[in-house]
Amino acid sequence: MTTHRPGEDAYLAAYDAGAFPPFALTVDLNIFTIRDGVLTALLIERGDHPFKGFWALPGGHVEHGRESADEAAVRELSEETGLDWTRLGGHLEQVATYTDPDRDPRIRAGLHVASVAYVALAPNLPSPTAGTDAARARFWPVEDLDLDAQRAAWHDRRAYRGDAPALAYDHALILSDALERVRAKLEYSTLAAQFVTEPFTLADLRRVYQAVWGYAPDLANFRRKVLKTPGFVVPTEEYRPAASDRGGAPPLLYLRGTAQWINPPFVRDRAG
Amino acid sequence: MTTHRPGEDAYLAAYDAGAFPPFALTVDLNIFTIRDGVLTALLIERGDHPFKGFWALPGGHVEHGRESADEAAVRELSEETGLDWTRLGGHLEQVATYTDPDRDPRIRAGLHVASVAYVALAPNLPSPTAGTDAARARFWPVEDLDLDAQRAAWHDRRAYRGDAPALAYDHALILSDALERVRAKLEYSTLAAQFVTEPFTLADLRRVYQAVWGYAPDLANFRRKVLKTPGFVVPTEEYRPAASDRGGAPPLLYLRGTAQWINPPFVRDRAG
DNA sequence: GCCGTTATGGTCATAGTGACCATAACATGG
DNA sequence: CCATGTTATGGTCACTATGACCATAACGGC
Numbered sequence: 001m002t003t004h005r006p007g008e009d010a011y012l013a014a015y016d017a018g019a020f021p022p023f024a025l026t027v028d029l030n031i032f033t034i035r036d037g038v039l040t041a042l043l044i045e046r047g048d049h050p051f052k053g054f055w056a057l058p059g060g061h062v063e064h065g066r067e068s069a070d071e072a073a074v075r076e077l078s079e080e081t082g083l084d085w086t087r088l089g090g091h092l093e094q095v096a097t098y099t100d101p102d103r104d105p106r107i108r109a110g111l112h113v114a115s116v117a118y119v120a121l122a123p124n125l126p127s128p129t130a131g132t133d134a135a136r137a138r139f140w141p142v143e144d145l146d147l148d149a150q151r152a153a154w155h156d157r158r159a160y161r162g163d164a165p166a167l168a169y170d171h172a173l174i175l176s177d178a179l180e181r182v183r184a185k186l187e188y189s190t191l192a193a194q195f196v197t198e199p200f201t202l203a204d205l206r207r208v209y210q211a212v213w214g215y216a217p218d219l220a221n222f223r224r225k226v227l228k229t230p231g232f233v234v235p236t237e238e239y240r241p242a243a244s245d246r247g248g249a250p251p252l253l254y255l256r257g258t259a260q261w262i263n264p265p266f267v268r269d270r271a272g
Numbered sequence: 273m274t275t276h277r278p279g280e281d282a283y284l285a286a287y288d289a290g291a292f293p294p295f296a297l298t299v300d301l302n303i304f305t306i307r308d309g310v311l312t313a314l315l316i317e318r319g320d321h322p323f324k325g326f327w328a329l330p331g332g333h334v335e336h337g338r339e340s341a342d343e344a345a346v347r348e349l350s351e352e353t354g355l356d357w358t359r360l361g362g363h364l365e366q367v368a369t370y371t372d373p374d375r376d377p378r379i380r381a382g383l384h385v386a387s388v389a390y391v392a393l394a395p396n397l398p399s400p401t402a403g404t405d406a407a408r409a410r411f412w413p414v415e416d417l418d419l420d421a422q423r424a425a426w427h428d429r430r431a432y433r434g435d436a437p438a439l440a441y442d443h444a445l446i447l448s449d450a451l452e453r454v455r456a457k458l459e460y461s462t463l464a465a466q467f468v469t470e471p472f473t474l475a476d477l478r479r480v481y482q483a484v485w486g487y488a489p490d491l492a493n494f495r496r497k498v499l500k501t502p503g504f505v506v507p508t509e510e511y512r513p514a515a516s517d518r519g520g521a522p523p524l525l526y527l528r529g530t531a532q533w534i535n536p537p538f539v540r541d542r543a544g
Numbered sequence: 545g546c547c548g549t550t551a552t553g554g555t556c557a558t559a560g561t562g563a564c565c566a567t568a569a570c571a572t573g574g
Numbered sequence: 575c576c577a578t579g580t581t582a583t584g585g586t587c588a589c590t591a592t593g594a595c596c597a598t599a600a601c602g603g604c
Contacts, residue, residue: 004431005322005323005324005326007321007324008321008322008323008324008377011321011322012321012322012377012378012380012381013381015378015381015383016381017294017378017381017382017383018294020294020296020333020336020383021294021336021337022289022290022292022293022294022295022336023294023295023296023297023334023336023386024292024295025295025297025371025384025386049279049280049283049284050277050280050283050284051277051280052277052279052280054277061292062295062371062386064292064293064294064295064384065293065373065379065382065384066373067373068371068372068373069369069371069386070371094368094369096366097341097366097369097388099297099334099340099341099342099388100340101337101338101339101340105280105284106284106287106289107337108284109284109285109287109288109289110289110337111287111289111292112297112336112337114295114297114334114341114386114388116369116371116386159276201582202582202583203581203582218561218562218563218564219581219582219583220563220564220565220582220583220584220585221561221562221563223582223583223584224560224561224584225560225561228560241570242569242570242571242580242581245571245572246570246571246572246579246580246581247569247570247571247572247578247579247580247581248569248570248571248579248580248581248582249568249569249570249580249581249582249583250569250570250581250582251581251582251583252582252583263539264536264537264539264559264560265536265537267535267536267561473551474551474552475550475551490592490593490594490595491550491551491552492552492553492554492594492595492596493592493593493594495551495552495553496553496591496592497591497592500591513601514549514550514600514601514602515550515602517602517603518548518549518550518601518602518603519547519548519549519550519600519601519602519603520548520549520550520551520600520601520602521549521550521551521552521599521600521601522550522551522600522601523550523551523552524551524552536590536591539592
């Protein structure tokens with residue numbers, strides 16, 4: 001790409017990029033999926049320093065000059081899950097960027113690390129295979145991570161002392177923010193449909209709200225709202241056979257619709 | 273701050289920060305205010321390369337190892353507006369981070385520049401004084417910036433050819449995203465009150481919606497909604513004297529309330 | 545006093561919601 | 575086969591919030 005702005009080429013030829021102390025730019029991925037009705041996030045147990053033995057969000061460095069953070073997120077996501085994310089068409093979205101100098105101890109070696117955090121949603125991801133720099137990788141139920149306490153400990157620069165797996169860096173903070181983003185987005189978007197495999201029943205979809213919000217909307221009212229929102233779900237002609245262990249009428253199967261937004265939004269019960 | 277993680281000190285002492293090619297980290301500020309009923313954004317005409325003579329969002333480099341992007345945003349904001357932003361208590365919020373290698377031509381000199389964008393809102397800011405690296409600074413009505421066309425031109429890597437002031441870097445894209453964030457946020461938050469000086473009338477508040485959304489909600493219904501939302505505004509005992517040129521009943525004056533969210537949200541007319 | 549303007553408090557039909565209820569379609573255990 | 579429990583689906587009903595109005599009061603200027 002050439003500039004068409006007079007004088008700029010000469011300026012750039014003489015530019016000293018070393019005049020600025022270097023930052024590192026990384027991406028951190030909050031990969032959420034629902035397993036057995038429980039909202040889980042992918043974490044990797046670190047095998048190397050820093051934070052050796054702690055659990056961290058998957059991610060990695062943005063390749064300098066060759067990709068954007070968005071592209072790095074797609075690349076890392078495919079590497080971590082072993083799936084071609086661009087083909088899969090899963091949801092991926094930037095959440096926030098974390099730049100506190102103290103967030104990565106490598107600042108003591110002169111490296112200021114900024115990280116762009118993403119949220120990825122997928123239905124029923126396969127169990128991950130550990131990468132090269134990861135001792136173990138698994139999906140943790142977010143309820144088991146004691147996020148509020150870990151985030152408070154990080155904020156106060158204390159070590160977290162509790163039974164939950166200790167999170168590396170500021171990842172308790174990042175995961176909290178990402179979780180709140182997902183919870184909020186279920187209110188006004190059709191994002192919930194990204195958590196289920198097609199075809200799905202309305203009860204499947206409702207279980208997503210149960211898992212993410214911690215409670216289920218009223219069954220009949222939920223059905224009414226979903227079916228009256230144009231383009232949220234598309235009915236098929238098929239019914240799912242009733243489960244072998246439990247009875248009940250066979251439910252109609254649905255596919256994801258094209259609508260992105262729910263208007264007026266779902267109302268979440270703030271009291272819980 | 274010392275780590276309490278075994279082995280990490282030794283690791284850090286031997287760490288080579290130069291192993292990663294350097295990024296630069298900057299902040300870009302979308303400073304919105306309403307003047308004469310028109311939504312405006314602060315822009316600075318660049319006096320130096322790159323993009324000499326173009327109009328850019330105010331901002332600057334994050335100071336390596338000494339501050340976060342949030343802190344840099346507050347610092348730059350105070351410098352650009354000449355006001356102590358922490359005292360002023362104005363609204364400041366991160367929007368998104370832009371990391372495309374091509375977004376800054378200094379990539380050709382080996383510098384990959386990532387920028388964290390912020391939105392700042394304030395009532396009636398004073399006219400800015402030009403900084404050292406700025407030839408001129410002024411508030412531009414966002415309607416006059418031809419944002420859609422400039423953003424499309426940037427996306428297609430074409431030069432923008434139009435009558436609006438040419439925007440530097442990807443700032444048309446950033447400004448578009450920030451504007452949409454503000455428009456959306458008026459729906460479900462009490463952010464509009466950040467645009468008016470206290471004390472204010474309900475008509476003042478309604479003019480904020482007029483300026484940001486491009487149309488005004490129905491007068492009586494707007495009053496009903498605002499007054500029925502607990503903590504949005506707090507009535508005083510004072511009335512504002514009617515304007516000298518126009519008649520009309522003297523309106524009651526209000527202060528900002530403590531509520532952050534409007535539930536259920538305002539509904540924006542998507543068509544209008 | 546009249547008129548135009550602004551502020552404020554109303555009405556009324558309608559849409560959307562929360563809390564239910566009824567019935568149909570299934571499985572399992574007696 | 576029948577009773578019972580479970581699930582899916584379609585309903586009712588009171589209440590709330592909204593959009594589109596209307597009425598009146600309080601002002602300044604003529």
